[in-house]
């Protein structure tokens with residue numbers, strides 16, 4: 004009906020008006036159309052990435068179907084977010100939004116405290132000014148809500164951006180053992196063809212174990228530096244199943260070491276581990292699994308998985324554990340699958356000498372070194388504690404004072420160990436006495452009960468006799 008009153012001319016003029024408005028709009032659009040909001044990577048706190056930045060990056064990465072496709076096709080690791088100078092277009096309720104990733108060289112000191120702080124990254128959101136309200140009220144909230152859960156999952160895999168100063172040269176351990184590990188790594192690195200020839204996946208598993216402070220983390224840093232790989236921290240406690248683990252592993256870039264923090268999940272480990280645990284729950288185990296994948300014939304694409312097992316008593320009963328154990332591919336974590344077992348142990352005299360060389364630049368001392376050798380044979384001290392004791396406490400402390408400090412600590416440690424042992428014996432004795440006492444008490448009770456029983460029997464038979472007589 005409405006259309007009926009519109010003649011052709013009217014319609015033509017409406018079209019004209021629309022076109023005119025559109026031209027005006029376009030002109031307006033080109034003149035002052037956009038607003039921009041930027042989100043910086045750093046939160047202002049040293050070494051801390053802005054949560055918002057991470058969440059947005061995650062949202063953008065997860066949202067880009069095109070990127071996902073590329074990933075599927077080429078089997079390249081998924082890298083969340085967008086890369087420098089890349090642009091992503093998003094659509095929200097029919098409104099187009101543009102995201103770009105940029106970086107700038109810092110001019111002020113405000114972003115200091117970050118290793119490799121050569122650039123500051125930021126994400127810029129560009130949108131039509133007319134949609135300002137929608138963007139600032141709904142869209143940003145939408146992005147954060149969508150990105151957050153994924154970002155949280157992603158955090159299971161923390162890329163450690165710190166520099167790792169540890170090198171094999173400064174890692175104190177028996178030289179033969181160290182050499183064996185280095186040779187193994189070199190062989191692995193060069194073994195691409197060999198692995199392909201024998202039809203084996205190009206991967207390598209290491210189990211690093213030992214009490215706290217014996218250098219397990221230092222060993223991993225040394226390996227990372229030696230292989231020139233990135234280090235990722237993966238918390239197995241949050242990984243629900245195999246699928247998720249695989250997804251996380253794909254997320255890592257190639258040439259990376261993945262450190263997996265794991266609670267004691269009582270996998271079918273050998274009795275050796277159980278024996279260790281009996282000694283004390285301080286023992287820690289750490290698995291490293293190296294995995295290399297071939298992507299480019301010429302490129303040395305490598306991936307490492309470093310799996311770490313921590314025996315933290317407090318975490319033992321946690322639910323994730325059982326979930327995890329049930330669902331995770333045991334092949335990835337079983338001790339038997341590890342190609343090499345590396346035991347990090349308490350400081351030996353040989354290890355002490357390396358630490359003394361590293362920390363004090365001293366190779367021998369006629370009077371003091373023999374004392375240390377004797378003490379190290381009598382008490383257990385971790386390389387971490389030895390190193391700590393060797394470090395000059397003040398700038399005026401000389402080598403001799405430092406070595407003497409260590410001797411003092413070793414003596415204290417020896418005394419404490421003796422006292423602990425004594426206490427333990429005393430405690431055991433006390434318990435034995437108590438058990439004996441309890442046993443005696445129980446015997447007494449049995450005796451008493453027997454007496455009562457006999458009395459009762461007697462009473463009963465007497466009564467019986469009486470009754471019998473009555474009858």
Ligand SMILES: Nc1ncnc2c1ncn2[C@@H]1O[C@H](COP(=O)(O)OP(=O)(O)OP(=O)(O)O)[C@@H](O)[C@H]1O
Nearest residue numbers: 173174175214215216217218219220221287386387
């Ligand atoms: N074998 C070692 N050689 C050189 N330095 C060592 C060694 N072991 C320990 N250290 C020193 O002690 C510190 C702590 O060692 P590290 O963190 O590697 O021990 P860990 O076995 O990983 O301990 P935790 O079980 O507590 O994680 C290191 O920063 C390093 O300076």
Ligand SMILES: [Mg+2]
Nearest residue numbers: 216219220221
């Ligand atoms: Mg450690």
